[in-house]
Amino acid sequence: MTAQSKTETAIRVHRAGPLTLLQDRGRFGVRHLGVTQGGPADLYSWAWANYLAGNPWGTASLEITFGGLQLIAERDLDIAIAGADLGATLDGQPVPLWQRITWKEGQKLSFASPVSGLRAYLSVQGGFAAEPVMGSVACVSREQLGGFDGWGSKLAEGDRLAIHTPDGKPTEGMTKAPDHARKDFRESPVLELLPGAQIAEFTGRSLYDAFNTWWRVDDRADRMGVRLLGPKLQCRIGSLISEGINLGGVQVPPDGQPIALLNDRQTIGGYPRLGALSPLSASRLAQCLPGQEVRLRACGSGPVLEHYRCFLAGFRP
């Protein structure tokens, strides 16, 4: 959104639910200062929600985790919801996902609980408005950065949310995602992993297990990382001198249970890694509920890169 655009409060938080965060693309160029990237845990669904709402790449949206959120529109709004099916209703009527819809003034938009996936993205035409902190509004509570208040707060009951007033120009592009683009997150996903430098330090048995096991998502799963439960992986290296960790890095602490690191991970760490999930596989994992099963597949970068580039080309200028 341009700096000149007008903002207005347009939505009231009737019930906050457990965790709703404002997220733009994330905070970049500051990781050398120990500041994490933040941004949507599921980049794929976030990108679709913005696109369908008629917003440019990077626009701030709400990331709604688990559900429990109730919002009331204070003016008519064009919106799109993509990602998890959290049983959303508009004044009690089911809301279609993955398409642009109109939310009338006074109507209550409610999110119940996960039907498929964990995180829904709500984009409003024009985008949510907040003062960027270190170049981004991405909300990282642990670092007290971003969000509507600038200090990393999640949504709270009674908050009134500002948006950039849409300029009224008709937006181009589709308003409904094709069927093949809509995800059913109930399926057990196969996640693409690009092997990293320490992969050879794992025992043969552990490498076999790593890629031939249905791993179960642990309760210890949040925006920092998702722990996977399964056979104990053994690595000849216990720990490394701390070094930068990229998105999707799959580290294995001494307990042998891998942790895939997501958007709010610490910037450096010292456990050996199997490698890194592709960005879209990290997105997919972020939609998994505790208890859900996932598999890891070792991949070369060629086809994964091609896939990711195609995805970005559809959304990014």
Next chain:
Amino acid sequence: MTANPANALPRLESAGLDGWMVRLFEQIDEANLPWITALARQCESAFADALVDLVPSYTTLLVVFDPVRLSPSDARQKIAGLLADLKPDEDLGTGQVHELPTFYDPSVGPDLDRVSGHTGMTVEQVIDCHSNKTYRVFALGFAPGFAFMGLTDPRLECPRLDTPRKKVPVGSVAIAARQTAAYPTATPGGWNLLGRTSARLFDREREGFSLLRVGDQVRFVSVSREEFERQGGDTTPMEAAV
């Protein structure tokens, strides 16, 4: 630095679709830093718009790039080219030393006694030993602006607390193993607290945000309670601040 056979350093390792880990050294050493900061600066100009983030650390530099603007193989080639001609930064020997005014006192440094007991030094000696050395920033991480510095005098080596504190007050000056740090924000922490600095380590309104950067030199300067307060330091005792 010259190119080396397969297993030798420096080495480029895959760090996902959009990242390369440049492994320059095997061991922690202050002498690593001029090489790492030099490579980081060179990456900034060589990658220009295609650069997303750089994460320097003790022995490595993580380079994150935009895989649409630059393919992983092109990025790799660029870094390899920079490594071939790399010369260490020269300014570090004469560069500015950050002086962090520090109030060493049991009221804000509740582990002074523990460290004294562990090292066999008196509290006075612990303070002298900690403040008499110029440290280098090895890495930032854990929290925004949190700088891992070292190496401390071997006599000061002290393990972390068995149970980390839920909340360590802003400015707390701490040691663990042979490293030292100051907490830029109130966070959980398991290091031994020796005192508190009045320096603003992280400021979202300030250009550059963090007072300290990887490669910087730092001294802790012991100041009286009066001087600490005059500089805006918060003398709220540890128990009350938690």
